[in-house]
Amino acid sequence: xxxxxxxxxxxxxxxxxxxxxTLDSFLADQSNATAVRVEPGDEAxxxxxxxxxxxxxxxxxxxxxxxxxxxxxxxxxxxxYRGELRAEGDVLVDxxxxxxxxGFDSFAPAAPIDAAVLQRSLARYPQPYQKAADGAVPVWKLxxx
Amino acid sequence: xxxxxxxxxxxxxxRVDEFRDQVRRRLAGEITEDQFKxxxxxxxxxxxxxxYMLRVAVPYGTLDSRQMRMLAHVARTYDRGYGHFxxxxxxxxxxxxxxxxxxxxxxxxxxxxxxIQTSGNCIRNIxxxxxxxxxxxxxxxxxxxxxxxxxxxxxxxxxxYLPRKFKIAVIAAxxxxxxxxxxxxxxxxxxxxxxxxxxxxxxxxxxRTPMIAHEIRDFVTADDLxxxxxxxxxxxxxxxxxxxxxxxxxxxxxxxxxxDEYRRQVEEEFAKVKALGIDPPAAELARITAMFAxxxxxxxxxxxxxxxxxxxxxxxxxxxVRAHRQPGYAIVNISLKPVGGIPGDASADQIDVMAxxxxxxxxDELRVTHAQNIVLPHVRIADxxxxxxxxxxxxxxxxxxxxxxxxxxxxxxxxxSLANARSIPLAQKIGERFADPARQRxxxxxxxxxxxCINACGHHHAGHIGILGVDRKGTENFQLLLGGSGxxxxxxxRITGPGFDEDGVVDAIERVTDKYLEVRETxxxxxxxxxxxxxxxxxxAIYG
Ligand code: SF4
Numbered sequence: 001x002x003x004x005x006x007x008x009x010x011x012x013x014x015x016x017x018x019x020x021x022t023l024d025s026f027l028a029d030q031s032n033a034t035a036v037r038v039e040p041g042d043e044a045x046x047x048x049x050x051x052x053x054x055x056x057x058x059x060x061x062x063x064x065x066x067x068x069x070x071x072x073x074x075x076x077x078x079x080x081y082r083g084e085l086r087a088e089g090d091v092l093v094d095x096x097x098x099x100x101x102x103g104f105d106s107f108a109p110a111a112p113i114d115a116a117v118l119q120r121s122l123a124r125y126p127q128p129y130q131k132a133a134d135g136a137v138p139v140w141k142l143x144x145x
Numbered sequence: 146x147x148x149x150x151x152x153x154x155x156x157x158x159x160r161v162d163e164f165r166d167q168v169r170r171r172l173a174g175e176i177t178e179d180q181f182k183x184x185x186x187x188x189x190x191x192x193x194x195x196x197y198m199l200r201v202a203v204p205y206g207t208l209d210s211r212q213m214r215m216l217a218h219v220a221r222t223y224d225r226g227y228g229h230f231x232x233x234x235x236x237x238x239x240x241x242x243x244x245x246x247x248x249x250x251x252x253x254x255x256x257x258x259x260x261i262q263t264s265g266n267c268i269r270n271i272x273x274x275x276x277x278x279x280x281x282x283x284x285x286x287x288x289x290x291x292x293x294x295x296x297x298x299x300x301x302x303x304x305x306y307l308p309r310k311f312k313i314a315v316i317a318a319x320x321x322x323x324x325x326x327x328x329x330x331x332x333x334x335x336x337x338x339x340x341x342x343x344x345x346x347x348x349x350x351x352x353r354t355p356m357i358a359h360e361i362r363d364f365v366t367a368d369d370l371x372x373x374x375x376x377x378x379x380x381x382x383x384x385x386x387x388x389x390x391x392x393x394x395x396x397x398x399x400x401x402x403x404x405d406e407y408r409r410q411v412e413e414e415f416a417k418v419k420a421l422g423i424d425p426p427a428a429e430l431a432r433i434t435a436m437f438a439x440x441x442x443x444x445x446x447x448x449x450x451x452x453x454x455x456x457x458x459x460x461x462x463x464x465x466v467r468a469h470r471q472p473g474y475a476i477v478n479i480s481l482k483p484v485g486g487i488p489g490d491a492s493a494d495q496i497d498v499m500a501x502x503x504x505x506x507x508x509d510e511l512r513v514t515h516a517q518n519i520v521l522p523h524v525r526i527a528d529x530x531x532x533x534x535x536x537x538x539x540x541x542x543x544x545x546x547x548x549x550x551x552x553x554x555x556x557x558x559x560x561x562s563l564a565n566a567r568s569i570p571l572a573q574k575i576g577e578r579f580a581d582p583a584r585q586r587x588x589x590x591x592x593x594x595x596x597x598c599i600n601a602c603g604h605h606h607a608g609h610i611g612i613l614g615v616d617r618k619g620t621e622n623f624q625l626l627l628g629g630s631g632x633x634x635x636x637x638x639r640i641t642g643p644g645f646d647e648d649g650v651v652d653a654i655e656r657v658t659d660k661y662l663e664v665r666e667t668x669x670x671x672x673x674x675x676x677x678x679x680x681x682x683x684x685x686a687i688y689g
Contacts, residue, residue: 040387064180064183064306065183065266065306066306066387067266067303067304067305067306067307067308067382068382068383068387070302070303070304070305070306070382071303071379071382071383074303074379078417078418078421092180094163094167094184095306098300098302098305099302101302102302102303114175117166117170120166121163121166124159124162124163125156125159125300126152126155126156126159127152127155127156128300128302129156129296129297129299129300129301130296130297130301130302130371130423131421131422131423132302132303132423138425139152139153139156139296140296140425140426140429142152143150143152143428143429143432144425144426144428144429144432
């Protein structure tokens with residue numbers, strides 16, 4: 001049996017433990033919550049005025065095929081969110097490198113992730129073609145400075 | 146031609162390693178077929194009726210002789226000695242073993258080739274004009290822009306799980322040889338006040354609900370293009386439908402919210418994205434453009450004339466050879482549509498012959514066309530006869546470009562697990578019915594396109610004559626469409642009426658072409674006559 005990755009947290013602080021409230025409840029009557037859960041169809045930009053008060057935004061992936069959460073992550077990072085951004089649900093090992101590039105720094109996959117496979121995939125690509133949310137230097141920048 | 150540097154090469158090599166690992170995990174049972182499927186699809190590997198099918202990318206349809214020979218080598222070593230060139234300017238192999246797929250990718254990587262994003266719900270291989278760099282009517286070579294987009298879209302972290310596949314075409318001429326407006330995004334380069342920029346069309350596509358792309362932005366410069374495309378894709382990724390696979394393409398989003406609302410959302414997103422600094426500097430486009438510099442044409446070729454004394458050669462010259470912008474040179478179209486053959490198929494030996502000809506006579510360049518033919522874009526007129534003779538020997542000299550037997554056909558029920566009907570035998574029957582070359586030439590330009598099911602891989606909506614295979618109570622049935630076009634006069638074909646069996650549809654086509662000969666006016670192509678007289682006379686001729 002392959003070793004499961006026990007730790008899917010890419011931040012210096014420890015994972016935020018407070019249960020996340022739904023975006024609707026947060027906006028309606030629980031604006032003092034520090035953790036919010038965003039579903040694929042939710043309008044993530046509604047959180048923008050509140051980002052500095054949030055410690056965790058959990059983006060849900062009900063199916064690995066539904067890629068809306070990738071845009072959610074980028075929008076939140078582009079708006080300046082610095083807290084924990086967690087991908088939760090049907091998250092597969094091969095998707096984690098892309099999710100890291102979109103700004104996710106925490107993962108709660110429904111099914112176990114093989115630590116060795118994950119390590120290999122995260123180390124595999126030497127550099128990306130495009131600039132994204134992770135600070136990796138794109139090829140065009142390496143070419144032209 | 147574009148050449149990889151160490152960065153491009155390392156990315157493609159990493160992909161080979163990644164796919165090898167994914168296949169290993171699948172074969173070891175560590176991942177389910179359901180989990181493996183999107184991974185293999187992102188690498189162009191489909192599970193078909195009889196075997197795996199591998200689709201190899203030919204970015205914007207351009208390749209050199211070394212790459213072409215590698216395609217022959219793969220056909221010989223890992224398939225049954227054939228390759229199938231597709232309407233997306235790629236090549237497919239139909240008899241691939243899963244355990245060998247990583248080795249194929251490793252071999253391809255040695256010649257700067259790959260199968261990245263040739264399927265899956267991501268941005269697919271960028272297509273372009275097969276006459277790029279040779280056509281007199283282009284404002285610039287579109288391929289440097291296509292290469293820029295290729296790099297931006299390769300493993301794009303945000304757009305790898307889109308609602309549906311996403312196809313982009315880039316052209317740079319008024320004449321549209323790439324069906325640009327039937328793509329999810331179509332780009333036409335244009336010059337404004339001396340500055341090169343792009344007009345962006347969004348929301349075209351074929352499939353079950355064919356639509357023609359809307360012009361969404363009249364002018365974007367290269368400096369803004371990636372931000373603009375990122376905005377276009379982000380709006381789609383967030384709001385494209387995911388509840389129904391048949392409504393998931395971007396054309397449906399545009400149809401539902403309207404082009405104006407889509408444009409508004411894109412502009413809003415673009416304003417935000419532009420601030421992120423994701424656009425490569427002008428030096429990057431310049432670096433790529435330098436690699437597409439024109440070859441060293443010989444000015445002394447300007448006076449060349451072809452010796453037309455051999456009548457067969459003269460026919461081929463008139464039908465398959467097109468004017469080049471450089472005096473003394475010509476564009477050679479190699480038809481992969483011999484009568485009775487499989488449209489787009491070439492044997493390993495034929496692929497090698499084409500590679501040899503490109504190397505010897507064509508500045509080492511070849512193109513794959515969306516009509517499933519091959520082009521040698523730069524051949525000296527004085528060499529045409531030698532090229533033709535070699536093509537004759539290889540069974541590649543069919544003089545039928547754009548004629549009724551130059552059929553586009555999808556693989557259909559012979560290979561494809563989604564098919565309702567067999568496209569290939571039908572294409573062969575039509576080819577045989579109209580085998581007489583003089584009769585074909587008399588009919589003139591007539592683009593016939595066949596799809597084995599509603600997914601429209603054979604572009605039937607865009608055929609002057611289109612054929613769609615449907616399933617009627619468990620038997621194969623064919624619907625006939627007239628009046629489509631994928632060119633600059635883009636239009637969608639209309640169904641004539643009740644469908645036919647295989648022989649019936651061949652008869653119906655003959656009645657349609659007979660009617661055309663009867664009513665055409667001087668200089669009219671079939672599609673022109675159809676547009677002038679409408680469906681009724683043809684309907685009467687068919688169903689009488
Ligand atoms: S049109 Fe249908 S039958 Fe033909 S290749 Fe596409 S999916 Fe298969």
